[in-house]
Amino acid sequence: MDIRLKKGIGDFTFGMKEADITAKLGKPDKIYEDEDDENELIYQYNKSKIKFSFYQEHEGKLGYIRCANPKLTYKGKPIIQAPADTVVKEVFGSEINDWQEEDYNSFTTYISEEYWLVLNSEYDEVTDIELGVPVKNDEEYDWG
Numbered sequence: 001m002d003i004r005l006k007k008g009i010g011d012f013t014f015g016m017k018e019a020d021i022t023a024k025l026g027k028p029d030k031i032y033e034d035e036d037d038e039n040e041l042i043y044q045y046n047k048s049k050i051k052f053s054f055y056q057e058h059e060g061k062l063g064y065i066r067c068a069n070p071k072l073t074y075k076g077k078p079i080i081q082a083p084a085d086t087v088v089k090e091v092f093g094s095e096i097n098d099w100q101e102e103d104y105n106s107f108t109t110y111i112s113e114e115y116w117l118v119l120n121s122e123y124d125e126v127t128d129i130e131l132g133v134p135v136k137n138d139e140e141y142d143w144g
Contacts, residue, residue, distance in 0.1 A: 001067070003074045005115045006134045007144065009065050010025055012052065014133035015143040018043065018061040031133065040064070050129075061133075061143065068128035080131060084121035086100065092117075 001010040008014050020042075022028070025045055034122035038065075039056045041139060053064035057141035075098045077091045079095055088110050100111045105126075110119040134142045 001072050002070055002076070003072065003119065003129070003131065004081070005116075005131075006142070008062070009050070009067060009131060012062065012065060013144065014062055014141075017060055018054055021062065042109075055141075059143065061139065065131045065134045066128060067131075072127070072129065079126055081125050081127075084110065084119065084124050084126055087126050089117060 003009055004013075008016075012021065021043060025048065028043040029046040030042075030044040032044070034042055034043055034053065039084040041054045041056060041060070043052045043054070045051070049068040049070075050107055051066040053066075055063040056062045066081060070078075070080045073089050079087055079091065082091070088096075092112075096112045096115060096117070098112055098114050100113070102109045102111065107120060107122045108124075109120070111117070116134055119126050120128050120130070136142045
């Protein structure tokens with residue numbers, strides 16, 4: 001599974017519908033609404049360690065992916081369980097240089113707003129990533 005900036009992960013691209021995901025992965029292990037946003041429906045796949053958020057206000061399109069799969073890569077380079085500094089500087093360094101680091105004592109996040117990418121790390125290793133559909137402006141998503 002390779003991250004495709006501003007597009008998605010692997011075969012999963014922003015704008016897909018729930019039926020597209022279930023056709024590829026089958027029935028999710030869990031389906032629930034985001035506790036902070038009732039307009040987001042989340043499909044969770046435990047074995048694949050991936051969650052898909054569908055934006056109900058936008059025709060149920062896939063708008064956000066969270067992944068902790070150890071096979072996740074970017075341009076063939078591993079992400080999960082890799083040292084956070086290495087991922088930030090070497091794996092994404094040639095394309096992303098606008099990282100905002102936020103330290104929460106027990107974990108750290110690295111955020112690129114330009115690419116709607118978040119790296120979450122604990123014990124200085126990337127534990128999971130969050131990738132969102134890019135935005136055109138304050139009111140529109142760029143569904144590609």
